[in-house]
Amino acid sequence: MISTYRRALLQTLDGFCLLLALVLTNFLTIASELNIFFDYTGASLFTVFFYLLFFYIIDAYKVGFEDFKETMGRLLVACVLGILSSTVASYIFDHWRFDRLTLCCLFGLSIVLCLGWRFFYYRNADKLTHPLRILLVGVDRAGKVRQLLAEGLPQAKILGYVGEPLQDSLAGPCLGAPFDALEIAEKHHATMILLLPDAPIDDEIAHELLMAKLRGSMVVDIRSFYEHVVKRLPLSQITEEWLLLTEGFTLNTRGSLRRLKRAVDVFCSLLLLVFTSPIMLLTALIIRLESPGPVIYRQSRVGLYEKEFMLYKFRSMRADAEKNGAVWAKANDSRVTSFGKFIRKVRIDELPQIWNILKGDMSFIGPRPERMTFVQKLKEDIPYYSFRHTVKPGLTGWAQVCYPYGANEEDARFKLEYDLYYIKNMSLLLDIHIIFKTIGVILFPKGAR
Secondary structure (H helix, E strand, O other): OOOHHHHHHHHHHHHHHHHHHHHHHHHHHOOOOOOOOOOOHHHHHHHHHHHHHHHHHHOOOOOOOOOHHHHHHHHHHHHHHHHHHHHHHHHOOOOOOOOHHHHHHHHHHHHHHHHHHHHHHHHOHHHHOOOOEEEEEOOOOHHHHHHHHHHHOOOOEEEEEEOOOOOOOOOOOEEEOHHHHHHHHHHOOOOEEEEOOOOOOOHHHHHHHHHHHHOOOOEEEHHHHHHHHHOOOOOOOOOHHHHHHOOOOOHHHOHHHHHHHHHHHHHHHHHHHHHHHHHHHHHHHHHHHHOOOOOEEEEEEEOHHHOEEEEEEEOOEOOOOOOOOOOOOOOOOOOEOHHHHHHHHOOHHHOOHHHHHHHOOOEEEOOOOOOHHHHHHHHHHOOOHHHHHHOOOEEEOHHHHHOOOOOOHHHHHHHHHHHHHHHHHOOHHHHHHHHHHHHHHHHOOOOOO
16 A cells, blocks of 8 residues: 555656656647647646546556556556547647647657656665664564554564563564663664554653654554555554544444435436446346346345345356355356456446445445355454444445455455445545546456456
């Protein structure tokens, strides 16, 4: 997961590259007596807006977190969509359009410049990145802390901990007592002091750490830090007391937000039914011709407050796929039909769930609805799993766009961390963010099964 500040920096860099591409295009293709920003204001604004919009939707900012070829693919798709959208928009207005030569030149320069800095980053990542040097205050569950940091901040380095000395601690060496935390952090050039749930802090130590934080030092709680950087709630670190006292989890106490979310669900589902009807009719016809069995697959799922409802999907498996009982879907599942693989990749199989949204069983955004067979087992093995049923399940959600398709209990644990983050921070802006990421997932369908 990419931090907000890092993403903002990369978006600013892309914005600069697009402006530079406009400047260069001005010299190469625009008549000398004209200026691309003053005489082609609308076309220039459309270009910057749509390029940055599709960079955001396609998530072209996973630089350093994925292979360069995948980053290049994302960028190329975003640039193509950006130039097509800006062209269509600008041609609506007679005086706000570029000629074909200018469009081609701008398209080429945008790709070269935006891809260029990414290539430079990959070639010089070791020199450009300055990993965090972390001092832990506390030692309990240190192995889980290392795992969390490895997932969210793989380049971070744990220097050690202050607290009660233990043998073979996964937190690293004990560097001293908690009351010396600031001196130890300065001595070892720590850039962050990370407080664990068992941090042995009395009033005097808390005062010193607070004053250090007010002077600019990074002193943070592991749960809040992980939530804001990785956008998940770490199950290994949270407690019911922390969940009770922390901000958030307000959907069911804010009637206005709940009513607004329902109104948006009804409006958008009616709109989608109109626009997707031709796609659904064609999909139903192909499913009927490809293999015997019903076109619509009905399955009981767990919804709000653990009440079961009937979920509808286009059938993507053989009619006898679960003749031996319910099982997790897996990669290259032999039960999936040829056309079923395609509709799963592009999420067309989920379209009948619009009817579930209209009925009120589901929302557009929320945790993925699971089957009672799996829910009963997961509730026994994963703490706080029942919390995900305090909101309506969704057609898409934070866990769905941030983590591949879940195929076992460990996947369910990871996805629950994302679901808890969503339930805690639910807002209209977060829902819009998820919708944009969903479009990106559809265009780059990784993890669909």
